Amino acid sequence: xxxxRRNRITRKxxxxxxxxxxxxxxxxxxxxxxxxxxxxxxxxxxASMPGYFRNSLDITVMEVKELWSMGLKSxxxxxxxxxxxxxxxxxxxxxxxxxxxxxxxxxxNAVPExxxxxxxxxxxxxxxxxxxxxxxxxxxxxxxxxxxALTLMSLSHAEAGVDFIAPSDMMDGRIGAFRKAxxxxxxxxxxIMSYSAKYASCFYGPFRDALDSAPGFGDKKTYQMNYAxxxxxxxxxxxxxxxxxxxxxVKPAMAYLDIIREVKNAVTVPxxxxxxxxxxxxxxxxxxxxxxxxxxxxxxxxxxxxxxGADLIATYFAKQAVDMxxx
Ligand code: PBG
Numbered sequence: 001x002x003x004x005r006r007n008r009i010t011r012k013x014x015x016x017x018x019x020x021x022x023x024x025x026x027x028x029x030x031x032x033x034x035x036x037x038x039x040x041x042x043x044x045x046x047a048s049m050p051g052y053f054r055n056s057l058d059i060t061v062m063e064v065k066e067l068w069s070m071g072l073k074s075x076x077x078x079x080x081x082x083x084x085x086x087x088x089x090x091x092x093x094x095x096x097x098x099x100x101x102x103x104x105x106x107x108x109n110a111v112p113e114x115x116x117x118x119x120x121x122x123x124x125x126x127x128x129x130x131x132x133x134x135x136x137x138x139x140x141x142x143x144x145x146x147x148x149a150l151t152l153m154s155l156s157h158a159e160a161g162v163d164f165i166a167p168s169d170m171m172d173g174r175i176g177a178f179r180k181a182x183x184x185x186x187x188x189x190x191x192i193m194s195y196s197a198k199y200a201s202c203f204y205g206p207f208r209d210a211l212d213s214a215p216g217f218g219d220k221k222t223y224q225m226n227y228a229x230x231x232x233x234x235x236x237x238x239x240x241x242x243x244x245x246x247x248x249x250v251k252p253a254m255a256y257l258d259i260i261r262e263v264k265n266a267v268t269v270p271x272x273x274x275x276x277x278x279x280x281x282x283x284x285x286x287x288x289x290x291x292x293x294x295x296x297x298x299x300x301x302x303x304x305x306x307x308x309g310a311d312l313i314a315t316y317f318a319k320q321a322v323d324m325x326x327x
Contacts, residue, residue, distance in 0.1 A: 179244030197233035203278030264309025
């Protein structure tokens with residue numbers, strides 16, 4: 001054959017492939033989610049997330065030091081609130097001595113340069129496992145009352161010294177309300193990473209095991225988005241940017257690569273993607289059965305998420321990925 005172009009030339013060796021690779025993962029791409037528990041010196045493996053743990057704060061602080069030494073520079077905190085502080089107001093979420101507030105302070109104290117982000121939503125604090133306040137008679141989630149509660153929660157995280165709040169609740173108007181409250185209270189360097197396009201997804205199942213936060217009734221479809229929809233994601237994201245989000249997010253990641261790309265093309269702020277608990281569990285389970293090569297599945301997944309347009313990736317595989325990138 002006489003061919004004008006032979007596409008295989010730039011694939012012919014590892015060196016050639018590396019030379020023309022468009023997407024390269026680095027430790028700076030990752031946000032590490034951490035699950036925090038009350039108590040001391042306890043470490044609980046999450047049944048549906050083998051190899052991932054919920055740790056007491058003392059162990060979390062050691063873990064954060066290790067992450068920093070590995071070159072991982074940002075973490076996203078989630079707490080498992082004790083049953084006796086849960087109610088339908090979420091008031092524990094703005095307790096200045098609550099687990100989240102203590103965690104932010106202790107971590108910032110121990111590793112001041114680590115970028116600390118906190119989840120903002122009521123589900124760990126809700127007796128109903130919902131992200132907002134429930135109208136018990138109607139069985140609905142109250143938008144405006146929830147935004148008021150979450151504003152107090154956000155301010156208390158800012159007061160504790162968080163770098164970015166990360167609202168995952170999907171109530172309407174929350175980003176504008178939080179930004180206004182941060183400005184009015186002098187927290188002018190607290191960032192907002194908004195879960196902008198967060199879908200009502202079955203892939204959050206293992207996370208709800210980790211925090212014991214599964215909804216007690218119904219589902220989250222009246223606030224999280226329908227996975228059938230694409231344009232709505234752009235709408236949500238543009239509104240969040242308009243209301244003051246510094247970083248926007250698409251969640252989950254692997255089944256939503258099209259959304260990541262569209263959002264990336266639509267905004268000029270950094271885009272993050274959350275490679276969620278169920279996506280972690282799928283790879284772990286298949287690898288455990290010997291059906292997938294775990295390391296390769298991790299790197300291919302994360303590279304694909306970045307290629308789709310994610311500037312940042314929240315992933316439970318951050319440590320494993322960094323180990324592979326270095327070795
Ligand atoms: C809580 C929250 C959830 C996740 C992040 N924040 C669960 C949910 O919305 O039900 C999911 C993370 C994961 O699955 O890894 N608002």
